Amino acid sequence: MRASATGSSADGTAMSHLYLSEDLDLSAVSPGDDVRLTGEEARHAVTVSRLRAGEQVAIGDGRGTLAQCVVLETAPRELVLEVAAVEQTPAASPRITLVQALAKGDRDELAVQAATELGVDRIVPWSAARSVSRWEGAKAEKGRARWASIVREATKQSIRPWLPAVAPLTPTAGLATLLAGARVLLLEPTAETPLTGIRHDGRDLALVVGPEGGIAPAEIERLVAAGAEPVRLGASVLRTSTAGPAAIAVLNAELGRW
Known part of the structure; x- marks a missing residue:
């Protein structure tokens, strides 16, 4: 689903939309890598939010990693993204x-x-x-x-x-x-x-x-x-x-x- 809030990465670049995919291992990606967002998140991004090539989004794995990406290609249930920056946040302590x-x-x-x-x-x-x-x-x-x-x-x-x-x-x-x-x-x-x-x-x-x-x-x-x-x-x-x-x-x- 589309996020309506905005945030920023460690380098101050805006993150306007966040999509979650717990199946992705974002801790292993680096700037320049391509990643694929599929399923319901991709469907919502393409058909509801109407994301198109060249737009910026952030994706997360729910386990501490956010990747700021640029949309390369879109399909009804798939987004191909190029990673621009990766930010890893340790788990909070105390919880x-x-x-x-x-x-x-x-x-x-x-x-x-x-x-x-x-x-x-x-x-x-x-x-x-x-x-x-x-x-x-x-x-x-x-x-x-x-x-x-x-x-x-x-x-x-x-x-x-x-x-x-x-x-x-x-x-x-x-x-x-x-x-x-x-x-x-x-x-x-x-x-x-x-x-x-x-x-x-x-x-x-x-x-x-x-x-x-x-x-x-x-x-x-x-x-x-x-x-x-x-x-x-x-x-x-x-x-x-x-x-x-x-x-x-x-x-x-x-x-x-x-």
């Missing part, structure tokens, strides 16, 4: 994981989209006790695939070199195992410690965001017993769609990402 509770409407999806644009590294769909929305049976994989699609499009929109992973639906009982080794920050409006008071200690970070009705007391007790730290964002109570992205913005500043 930030967003554990996002399922929410009604599109509020959880809005959180996923914004979190991706803001630089989250992994997203975990959480079936919280107070989640109105439920992914049951085949709906669990369908929901995860939907979130993965949103993450992919947001990655292209923000021209990110790394594609965040979307984990399978996880119940409260499985969070401690899934987040083992990470510093788990539980967003809770009544917590005494502000998120702005947290100082990085070297561990990966995980933000846990509850649904519309908040995190149930029993879940808070269980997560705290497993090592989670309750923190608050401020005096106001944010929606589940904005709490995670707002917290990621705070952590970006603390970690020096911004």
Whole structure:
């Protein structure tokens, strides 16, 4: 799909459109090489974005490499590109994981989209006790695939070199195992410690965001017993769609990402 944002490579050259192809190994290409973009990405580029020979695009593999290219040839489901420049970005350290509770409407999806644009590294769909929305049976994989699609499009929109992973639906009982080794920050409006008071200690970070009705007391007790730290964002109570992205913005500043 076409990205509507613009970014720049290490040499300052504009990247106006980003296309992703996880099948390409861009880490092995060099300026002057030809690469082929095929499938749905190529079809969209040619038939929807109407790219033509001579135009510039960026392609990524979702694993840290972006290549700035010039279109050489087009076909209905194929683009032949000449690589002009290659930029490799190491994976972020520490990593930030967003554990996002399922929410009604599109509020959880809005959180996923914004979190991706803001630089989250992994997203975990959480079936919280107070989640109105439920992914049951085949709906669990369908929901995860939907979130993965949103993450992919947001990655292209923000021209990110790394594609965040979307984990399978996880119940409260499985969070401690899934987040083992990470510093788990539980967003809770009544917590005494502000998120702005947290100082990085070297561990990966995980933000846990509850649904519309908040995190149930029993879940808070269980997560705290497993090592989670309750923190608050401020005096106001944010929606589940904005709490995670707002917290990621705070952590970006603390970690020096911004």
